[in-house]
Amino acid sequence: MYGKIKEHLQEELKSIKDAGLYKEERIIVSPQGAEIKIESGDTVINFCANNYLGLSNHPALIQAAREGMASHGFGMSSVRFICGTQDIHKTLERKISEFFGTDDTILYAACFDANGGVFEPILTKEDAIISDSLNHASIIDGVRLCKAQRYRYQNADMEDLEEKLKEAQEQRFRIIVTDGVFSMDGNVAPMDKIIELAEKYDALVMVDEAHSAGVVGETGRGVTELFDIRGKVDIITGTLGKAFGGAIGGFTTGRKEIIDLLRQRSRPYLFSNSIPPAVVNAGIRMFDMMAETHELQEKLQRNTKYFMDKMKDAGFEIKPTESAIIAVMLYDAPLSQKFAAKLLDEGIYVIGFYYPVVPKGQARIRVQISAAHDTKHLDKCVDAFKKIGKELKVLK
Numbered sequence: 572m573y574g575k576i577k578e579h580l581q582e583e584l585k586s587i588k589d590a591g592l593y594k595e596e597r598i599i600v601s602p603q604g605a606e607i608k609i610e611s612g613d614t615v616i617n618f619c620a621n622n623y624l625g626l627s628n629h630p631a632l633i634q635a636a637r638e639g640m641a642s643h644g645f646g647m648s649s650v651r652f653i654c655g656t657q658d659i660h661k662t663l664e665r666k667i668s669e670f671f672g673t674d675d676t677i678l679y680a681a682c683f684d685a686n687g688g689v690f691e692p693i694l695t696k697e698d699a700i701i702s703d704s705l706n707h708a709s710i711i712d713g714v715r716l717c718k719a720q721r722y723r724y725q726n727a728d729m730e731d732l733e734e735k736l737k738e739a740q741e742q743r744f745r746i747i748v749t750d751g752v753f754s755m756d757g758n759v760a761p762m763d764k765i766i767e768l769a770e771k772y773d774a775l776v777m778v779d780e781a782h783s784a785g786v787v788g789e790t791g792r793g794v795t796e797l798f799d800i801r802g803k804v805d806i807i808t809g810t811l812g813k814a815f816g817g818a819i820g821g822f823t824t825g826r827k828e829i830i831d832l833l834r835q836r837s838r839p840y841l842f843s844n845s846i847p848p849a850v851v852n853a854g855i856r857m858f859d860m861m862a863e864t865h866e867l868q869e870k871l872q873r874n875t876k877y878f879m880d881k882m883k884d885a886g887f888e889i890k891p892t893e894s895a896i897i898a899v900m901l902y903d904a905p906l907s908q909k910f911a912a913k914l915l916d917e918g919i920y921v922i923g924f925y926y927p928v929v930p931k932g933q934a935r936i937r938v939q940i941s942a943a944h945d946t947k948h949l950d951k952c953v954d955a956f957k958k959i960g961k962e963l964k965v966l967k
C-alpha cells in the first residue's frame with residue numbers, strides 16, 4: 572500500500588526543499604573537461620570536477636578502453652572469484668601496487684565499496700577503529716558495518732587522536748583511519764604525526780587517497796609520498812573515479828595478508844560485479860602514463876599555485892590547502908549561493924557549499940583546479956571572481 576508512505580515521502584521532500592537543501596542536477600551535454608557544454612547550450616569552464624589531471628576525456632585512455640573492449644569484451648557477468656577475473660584485472664592490481672609501493676591490491680567497483688568492505692573482514696568487537704571526524708561517508712558506513720569499538724577524533728587534531736588512542740589501549744588491535752586530503756578545505760592529514768602516534772600506541776594506519784592520489788606528492792603518489800612515509804601505511808584505499816581517469820572503480824592496496832583476507836571475506840568484492848574490461852584496460856594505460864611522466868602533476872601544481880596567488884592578491888580569503896581544492900571563504904550561506912550563480916552567468920562553473928556540508932558560518936565556494944585548465948581558463952575565473960566579488964561587496 573503505497574498511499575501512506577507516499578504522503579510521508581512527499582513531506583520529507585518538501586522539508587528538504589523548504590530548507591533549501593534540495594539538490595538539482597545540472598545536465599552536461601559534452602564530455603567532461605576544462606570546458607563543458609551544458610543543457611542551455613552555454614559553454615562554461617568547469618571548476619567543480621575531480622578531474623584533477625584532466626584525464627576524463629584523454630585520447631590515450633579512450634583508445635585503451637576501446638582496445639580493452641575489443642580484446643576482452645564488454646562485461647564480465649560475474650564476481651571476481653567465480654569467473655570475473657581476467658589477466659588484465661591482475662595486471663591492473665599489480666600496476667596499482669607498483670604505483671604505491673605496496674604488497675598487493677584488490678579492485679572494487681568503487682572506492683565506496685572498498686571502504687565499505689575493508690573493516691568488517693579484519694576487525695571484531697575486540698578491536699578499535701579511530702576515525703577522523705571529517706572522514707568520507709563511505710568510511711563512516713564501513714565502520715558501521717563492523718563490530719569494532721568506534722572512536723572519533725576532531726579533524727586532523729593530533730592531541731585528540733592521542734587521547735582516543737589512550738582510551739583504546741584495552742582493545743586487541745587499533746586502526747587509525749583518515750582521508751589523505753579532506754575535500755571541503757583541501758587540507759592534508761598530518762601523516763607524519765599520525766605515523767608517530769601509531770608507533771607509540773601500537774595502531775595500524777589506513778589512508779583513503781581518493782582526493783590525494785595522483786594529486787599530492789611530487790610525482791602524485793599521494794600523502795605517503797608527500798610525508799615520505801612509504802611503506803608505513805598499512806592500508807590505502809583509492810578511486811579510479813577522480814584524478815585517475817574519472818570513470819569508475821576503486822581499490823584497496825597494502826599489506827599482503829590484509830589484501831588476501833579481503834579477497835576471502837570482503838562482501839562488496841565477493842558479492843558485486845567485476846570492473847568491465849574497457850575500464851580496466853584504460854586503468855592500466857593510465858598507470859603506465861603515471862610511471863612515464865609527471866608532467867600532469869607539474870602542470871596541476873603550477874596551475875594551483877598560479878590561481879591561489881592571483882586570488883589572494885585580489886583580496887579573497889583562501890583556506891590553507893595542500894591539494895588542488897581551493898576553498899574561497901564567504902562565510903554566509905545565501906551569499907555563497909548567489910555568488911556561485913553569478914559566476915555561472917560569467918561562464919564559471921563552481922559550487923557554493925554551506926551547512927550541513929561544511930560547519931555553520933563557514934560557507935564557501937570550492938574551486939577545483941585541473942591540469943586540463945590553461946592559463947586563460949584560470950585568468951577568466953579570477954577575473955569573474957573579482958567582478959562578482961566587487962558587485963556583492965566581498966571585495967572593496
Ligand SMILES: *Cc1c(COP(=O)(O)O)cnc(C)c1O
Pocket residue numbers: 680681682683684686707709750754779780781782809810811812819820821
Ligand atoms: C570520492 C570519494 C570516495 C568514493 O569514491 P568512488 O570511487 O566514487 O566510490 C571515497 N572516499 C573519499 C575520501 C572520496 O573523496
